[in-house]
Every structure is written in C-alpha cells, then in structure tokens.
Amino acid sequence: MFEKIEIMKMASAMARHAAARQNAVAKNIANADTPGYAARDLPPFEDLYRSEVGGDLRATRPGHIGAASTITTGPEPLASPGVTSPDGNAVSLEEEMVRSVEVKREHDLSLAIYRSSLNILRSSLGRG
Template identity: 65%
Template structure:
C-alpha cells in the first residue's frame, strides 16, 4: 500500500515544529511584563527531527522495529543567564520578534516543500 513519502512527512513535521515554536514565541511576548517569567523556546528542527527519525538503522515499513513515525518536540525554558530584567523576567521583545520571522520563514519553507512534492506526485500520475 502507498505510504506517505518521506519528503511529505518531513514537510509536515517541519510545519508542526514551526507552529509549536510560534506558539512559544507568542506566549513569551504575551508574558513580557510578567515578573519572574522565564523565556521558553523549542529545540531546533534538525536536532528534534534527527532524534525522532534519525539513527543508524532506518525503518522503511510500518512493521520494522522502531517505525513509530511520530515526531514530537517540546517547549523548554531557555537558558539565558544574566539577561533577566530587575523583576526576574527573561523575555526580550526584540529577540522574540526576530524568532517570529525565523518561524515564519521555516513555515513558508515547509509549505513550499509540501506544494512542490504534491506537484511532482501529480505530474508523475499524469494529473499535473
């Protein structure tokens, strides 16, 4: 049976990662004035994806050992010693705005990869 191609699974994971990171950035900006709030972020996509799907052995079918096909990333408190404001808050609006642009670029890239993959698949089926 036809399974989801690797490139589409990667694009889907990249878009999910971008959404999770955008949520963390938005939460940081919303709590920029909250005393004691620690800035949060998500690990870079390549590290998270390699941890979920990388490794020496590769599962190419659902029956293979370790072929879970799941991608998970989590929001963690960011380590930034010495950058806290007097009220204990570690959010920098400027850095959050830069991260927001990075996240938009990552999401746009994921959508472009997905769209290109669909166009190639449609062309190969003669429906392009």
C-alpha cells in the same frame, strides 16, 4: 495515500513544529511583563527530526528496531536567556520578534516543500 510518502511526512512535521514554536513565541510575548518568567523555545526542527529518524536505521513498522523511541518535547526555557529585568523576567521583545520571523520562514519552507512535492507527484501522474 500521501501520509506514506516520506517528504510529505517531513513537510507536515515541519509545519507542526513551526506552529508549536509560534505558540511558544506568543506565550513569551504575552508574559513579557510577568515577574520571574523565563523565555521558552523549542529545539531546532533539524535536531528533532534527526533524532526521530535515528540516523541510518529507519523504523518501517511498529515492531521494528527503535520504532518505540519517539521524541516529544515542548517549549523549554532558553539556556542563555540574556539580560533579565530587575523582576527576574528574561523575555526580550526584540529577540521574540526575530524568532517570530524565523518561525514564519520555517512555515513558508514547509509549505514550499509540500507544494513542490505535490507538483512532482502531479507531473509523474501526467496531470501537471
């Protein structure tokens, strides 16, 4: 029932994006001493969500225009890795800590959206 409500889909997608991004941050930290390793990150959630939604046109069923075009992306090397160490490693632990905080905020936001939507739904049903 809840998977058809657009705001619930968005909150779920945001939480999945935060989890995937946290995974990328953890791998970056784990490879901080690996020679030649380039830090990786996912594109911002807003860009991925806009490209999936497709602007004004929306796919309401599988055969609809543009329904087959979904964007699946994984962590990509950062465009400007910053300073690299002499062994070619481009992981900055300070930047990874900042990214980790951003990911936590993104996850908290997705939970807040989900919780708020549930409260509105409960109120509309007379159970809140």
